[in-house]
Amino acid sequence: MTRNPVIAIFDVGKTNKKLFLFDEQYKIVFERTARFTETTDEDGDPCENLESLRLSVFDSLREVFKRKDIEVKAINFSTYGASLVYIDEDGRPLTPLYNYLKTYPGPLKQQFYQKYGGEAAFSAQTASPVLGSLNSGMQLYRLKHERPELCKDVKYALHLPQYMSYLLAGVPCSDITSIGCHTNLWDFQQNDYHPWVKQEGLLDKMAPLVASNEVMPAVFPGNNYSIGTGLHDSSAALIPYLVNFHEPFVLISTGTWCISMNPFNHTPLTEAELAQDCLCYMTFQRKPVKASRLFAGYEHELQVKRIAEHFNQNTMRYRSVDFDAGIIATLRHRKPVAKGTGITAFGNRDLATFSTDVEAYHQLMLDIADEQYKSTQLVLKGTRVKRIFVDGGFSKNVIYMNLLAAMFPETEVFAASMAQATAMGAALAVHSSWNRKALPNDLIELKYYALAHNAAI
Template structure:
């Protein structure tokens, strides 16, 4: 099919949902609409407000089409989420992965889940392992689960709502779910032994066109009835897609948002440590990609509310004064899941700019630690919100000693998702960042590491 010119990307992140319009010729964002991705607290458990999101998506597609004439729709979402369907309805709500409910069946799940050597997926808290979610739902809500006919990973749920076609896809199946065996490109032993294999529809490539919009979607949005919709992709892998084949391997993509996720293409999975939130994601071509991560965006928002761009003087005071944040402020995840986050000073004594500087340096040190697990590429490309944090990028360049650059894609995921329709790879290295020029930073970094030892 011809490459659509105006591609609407549905991008559902854990914090915000967006519809972003990408011009496929220029690879530039043309327009965007966004809304908070709220969690509903009533009912069986905390869950995604899928009907509010659907109303937002339909309204946004209609408005963007009116203004720019949408020619194709692509989809990307956060991971660790699935819709359990009973025919053409939800059998139960779409579980919020931060809900601790799956820990209730944690002991039994530990016996059932596959070994790390098979899944390359570590045991994570709450519902961060999608397999743990389904296991808990199957045992806690027995009658509701008995009605389940299909399990749809999250991008494919929205693709189904748009097209009526159900599919599975490897990037969502392969992101710390316990459901996929990356080395053999098949469902894991957990899926077989729990009798879930028949619940998953046919695996389709992320870049396949599932179909065109349903008649009621066309009527509600004004879109042509032949508007094509892709199968969809996990958001971290959407960030990765423009760079595959565009850099000499190994190289590292740092995808940022709620999470900071380091993925080293062409890296070795041998250094992964399941106890430290490192794992293998699966790229759009089904290949394992060594990955390590922490909740960098969430921690930044917690630790530096009202962030202010630090001056050289602010940075000097933080480094000279040994002002440090130490992991982890989000328990159970990241490379230090068992540590309790703390400061070396009372953070209330810091100005907003000084706090921003200290937290930016903390995120760089955490990222360097992650790279010790998933492997350091010849270069690092930063995607998403942290690409706008100059001090973070400068500190990371100083810590790693490799080329660090920032991507031109401000959303971190939308460009990659739009490329599911095809077109030349565009993963240039972007704007390079000079390493932090501060003689005291090396000692500062060593003190941070020493405190953790």
């Protein structure tokens, strides 16, 4: 029997842990999803069960290697960022995998920023808004100051994708997509670790930086295959677009957060942009990606429930509401409502003023699109972007897509769809090390949204 060459990708999210096998055409030939019960750290805060994750990787691979129809040529990883695994000389984790949502001590945070130039200047240097534990470098700083004896035993602080790579390759390494993502570790102006890392005596605890397309031989038993270094999931999701499109574009990746990423905007972040939740990611090619964030998916979920309850409808109804340009034109003439403390103005709107639930839903999408326009404009400034790609949940929402097309009349707006962009990005990053075939040019399916002139937007 001829064995089909594949790459195995472990795609680890906060909720779902997935394993995919891609063939040389980047078609998924195997998929498995697992969920683990969270454990707690020494403070009783919830955190990832690192041991369950480790065992799951080994068990899954043993099963895959038994198959006679495939041959695993490479393995790579894409995981959520901002979480560090502290390993000792023997590669054993010394602490739990602390949750990036863990509350950060106020006095320690104040001490750090006072010592290293103040929040505004420091954030500009590191392209990292002040996010507490979500700045993973702050977790390492906390370990050093709160548990100095344990910190001495740390050989390396590895981000989660690189820890998973270490499990199979036995080679500790750092990757720029993890180090360069709102960690407080990387100085974007100097293109190197920020001086504080060395001043705190922590530079030696950062494993050597390895290029994202490099692979290493495996130490885990099996056939002859290579191990990638692992990637931060947001950077991995951008790779299929960077591979397929070379003219400047912006990707709006939609989900709970709607993140606008511009890989063609290399201007330094300003204080004003940082204050509006802008940050920088780093591509696998070591180039900064200016990004802005909007909590729009969460807002949509919240307000859809409110609409459904008021009009006595099922929330499922709003998954496929047709776009009505006439309703939008009417809504545009309504008296503006102040935004208040919410993501959009919709939370302050009186639902009794809408004649139908469909009209109310159009207003919600209009309010979301208005905020999305402002958020995306933050990363568009000063660049010649001609295309906007939208992927994720909102790419299937025809009201959202038509509104965006109208709000960006000089730009082509596309709904993009592809199977498992994050996992595919991790596979594409190491393409040349496992795949004998040329990169396919049909990875992404696009649907163009023309400007609806009669929408009066």
